[in-house]
Amino acid sequence: MPRDKYTRQSLGATQRLVKESRVLLVGAGGIGCELLKNLVLTGFGEIHIIDLDTIDLSNLNRQFLFRHEHIKKPKALVAKDIAQKFNPNVTLFAHHANIKDKKFNLEWFSGFNIVFNALDNMDARRHVNKMCLAVDVPLVESGTTGFRGQVQVIKKGKTACYDCTPKTTPISYPVCTIRSTPSQPIHCIVWAKSYLLPELFGVSEDEAAELDSSEDADNAEEIKKLKEEAQALKKIRALMGSGAFGKHVFDKVFKEDIERLAKMEDMWRDKKPPEPFSYDALEQEASVVDKAIAQNGQRVWSAVENFVVFKDSLDRLVTRLSQEQAVASKSGEPQPSILFDKDDDDTMDFVAAAGNLRAIIFGIEPKSKFDIKQMAGNIIPAIATTNAMVAGLCVLQAFKVLKDDYARTRWLWLGIGSLRTDQLDPPNPECPVCSVAMARVHVDIEKATLGDLVQDVLRTRLGYGEEVTVMSEAGLIYDPDLEDNLEKKLSDLNIGDAGFILVKDENDNPRVDLQIAIEVKKPEDETKAVLLVEKEGEALEVPRKPEKQAVPDGDQVENDDADGLVIMNGVSSTAKLPAGKRKRPLDDEGDESATQAKKLQGMSSAEFTNHRGTEAIVIDEDDGALVIAGDD
Numbered sequence: 230m231p232r233d234k235y236t237r238q239s240l241g242a243t244q245r246l247v248k249e250s251r252v253l254l255v256g257a258g259g260i261g262c263e264l265l266k267n268l269v270l271t272g273f274g275e276i277h278i279i280d281l282d283t284i285d286l287s288n289l290n291r292q293f294l295f296r297h298e299h300i301k302k303p304k305a306l307v308a309k310d311i312a313q314k315f316n317p318n319v320t321l322f323a324h325h326a327n328i329k330d331k332k333f334n335l336e337w338f339s340g341f342n343i344v345f346n347a348l349d350n351m352d353a354r355r356h357v358n359k360m361c362l363a364v365d366v367p368l369v370e371s372g373t374t375g376f377r378g379q380v381q382v383i384k385k386g387k388t389a390c391y392d393c394t395p396k397t398t399p400i401s402y403p404v405c406t407i408r409s410t411p412s413q414p415i416h417c418i419v420w421a422k423s424y425l426l427p428e429l430f431g432v433s434e435d436e437a438a439e440l441d442s443s444e445d446a447d448n449a450e451e452i453k454k455l456k457e458e459a460q461a462l463k464k465i466r467a468l469m470g471s472g473a474f475g476k477h478v479f480d481k482v483f484k485e486d487i488e489r490l491a492k493m494e495d496m497w498r499d500k501k502p503p504e505p506f507s508y509d510a511l512e513q514e515a516s517v518v519d520k521a522i523a524q525n526g527q528r529v530w531s532a533v534e535n536f537v538v539f540k541d542s543l544d545r546l547v548t549r550l551s552q553e554q555a556v557a558s559k560s561g562e563p564q565p566s567i568l569f570d571k572d573d574d575d576t577m578d579f580v581a582a583a584g585n586l587r588a589i590i591f592g593i594e595p596k597s598k599f600d601i602k603q604m605a606g607n608i609i610p611a612i613a614t615t616n617a618m619v620a621g622l623c624v625l626q627a628f629k630v631l632k633d634d635y636a637r638t639r640w641l642w643l644g645i646g647s648l649r650t651d652q653l654d655p656p657n658p659e660c661p662v663c664s665v666a667m668a669r670v671h672v673d674i675e676k677a678t679l680g681d682l683v684q685d686v687l688r689t690r691l692g693y694g695e696e697v698t699v700m701s702e703a704g705l706i707y708d709p710d711l712e713d714n715l716e717k718k719l720s721d722l723n724i725g726d727a728g729f730i731l732v733k734d735e736n737d738n739p740r741v742d743l744q745i746a747i748e749v750k751k752p753e754d755e756t757k758a759v760l761l762v763e764k765e766g767e768a769l770e771v772p773r774k775p776e777k778q779a780v781p782d783g784d785q786v787e788n789d790d791a792d793g794l795v796i797m798n799g800v801s802s803t804a805k806l807p808a809g810k811r812k813r814p815l816d817d818e819g820d821e822s823a824t825q826a827k828k829l830q831g832m833s834s835a836e837f838t839n840h841r842g843t844e845a846i847v848i849d850e851d852d853g854a855l856v857i858a859g860d861d
């Protein structure tokens with residue numbers, strides 16, 4: 230029986246497209262391993278895998294292509310070798326490299342039918358987004374955080390791109406919650422990590438991203454007091470090195486500041502006021518506690534155990550800072566500071582113990598060091614099944630992409646126990662990446678000057694007037710008052726293969742911004758050093774900016790309810806569904822605990838910013854099989 234009998238049966242005509250396709254998979258980590266397996270088993274003809282990393286022990290629990298003997302070997306190469314065994318009929322290529330490497334230039338990207346992102350960072354995602362837009366190759370973008378995940382199809386001119394939606398900034402907390410009225414363990418942990426530790430050993434609280442000052446004006450009186458408190462702590466910092474430093478710090482933050490807060494009766498009308506600690510009382514009990522307790526990260530420490538770890542870690546940090554200061558003074562380097570790092574035991578012990586002492590003062594449940602490490606380090610566990618589901622959804626979307634059926638591609642949101650589908654947004658007309666016109670130029674890098682680009686391409690070929698500015702990735706390189714660079718070679722201006730140039734038309738009735746992708750390749754017309762790449766019969770024209778930018782229609786997709794699906798058990802309700810299928814609305818709408826968990830975990834993911842809460846549909850077959858309505 231031919232190996233592809235079943236895929237042919239289930240995919241029909243699409244199978245030929247799959248077989249003939251050339252795809253790129255960026256990232257061979259959690260999602261990447263699952264996705265590669267799916268692509269190979271589905272029979273995608275040629276698959277390129279790229280990953281810059283080597284295999285680590287911690288990857289083995291979910292990156293199932295890797296085994297213990299592969300540790301320290303390149304992910305891309307091992308993934309290729311293992312996946313190849315699943316299906317000898319597909320051709321695999323592995324690249325152990327950074328996708329941002331110049332050798333992966335536009336020409337290389339343009340050779341793929343689809344690109345899949347299975348990455349873990351915004352920088353690489355943005356790069357791939359930009360490259361795919363520049364060569365008009367569709368991109369299937371995906372990501373997971375814990376039990377949540379998403380898949381987004383990106384197609385130039387038809388859908389929003391990765392940069393069309395602003396990405397959320399990391400989670401922050403109001404200053405007053407952290408400094409005066411904590412109510413949850415995370416507030417005490419953030420206090421220790423982003424206030425106390427930096428005040429004593431690092432940069433000032435003003436620079437801590439986790440502290441949100443936007444409500445300061447409403448609490449002017451309290452904020453003034455808090456500033457005074459911080460000033461007093463700075464004075465104590467000057468005592469570092471003296472024998473009594475630890476006691477000074479302790480008394481300041483766990484006694485005096487707390488006594489001041491406890492006196493503010495208004496604050497404690499509905500809750501128990503904080504109770505200060507006595508250094509001497511704890512010191513008496515401490516003699517029976519071994520400081521090695523710090524190594525027991527699973528058990529929640531008692532007040533006195535936290536006290537011992539607090540003093541011990543403070544001593545370790547003081548010694549370390551004074552040694553680093555001595556070295557810096559000798560070599561004339563700037564004064565060092567100690568920053569929080571969850572994998573640095575000294576800072577981790579300090580944050581755990583100080584955070585717990587504060588929690589006990591405010592009647593908040595203390596946590597184990599292990600739990601505090603997760604919270605302080607914003608560690609969100611990677612879940613193998615979430616990755617697997619997201620990887621499966623990527624392939625389902627890819628079938629529609631291959632058929633050029635963008636009206637049916639969807640934005641998919643995997644939640645806790647649910648899967649929602651959403652229409653893809655049209656491109657955002659304000660997007661700095663995809664709202665601009667795009668062009669490619671071939672450049673003879675030995676000869677080409679900025680003048681060639683401005684004169685031959687912008688003025689002569691595209692009809693730009695005098696008032697034009699040109700920017701490279703490093704900044705402004707040309708405007709009517711900055712003509713010095715015109716005679717310089719592009720290479721001398723650090724513009725090379727896979728670089729981008731942004732052109733802004735400053736004339737009356739200006740054109741939209743133009744992004745020019747640079748490709749180092751001798752132009753076909755040998756008389757030219759820079760040549761615009763144009764498809765035959767499709768001369769590039771840069772449109773004028775509309776008077777008032779209207780939101781374009783994009784490729785409006787129909788609202789096809791039956792295309793939505795949710796994977797869940799259970800039944801209810803009726804709707805526009807194929808006969809024999811049943812529907813019920815999502816049940817994690819307004820899920821407080823999920824929202825809270827997301828906040829606590831510092832889920833900064835842009836992944837969830839665009840969620841519009843569309844009602845989703847459950848489709849169950851009577852036999853329990855999942856049906857994907859609308860996927861023919």
Ligand SMILES: Nc1ncnc2c1ncn2[C@@H]1O[C@H](COP(=O)(O)OP(=O)(O)OP(=O)(O)O)[C@@H](O)[C@H]1O
Binds near residue numbers: 258287
């Ligand atoms: N610029 C890049 N070029 C190529 N591969 C990249 C680039 N940036 C990230 N990656 C790869 O993308 C993959 C993302 O996978 P994943 O999110 O599972 O991360 P991980 O590093 O394997 O696991 P974790 O971060 O949870 O320890 C990683 O294997 C990483 O090496």
Ligand SMILES: [Zn+2]
Binds near residue numbers: 389390663664
């Ligand atoms: Zn965009």
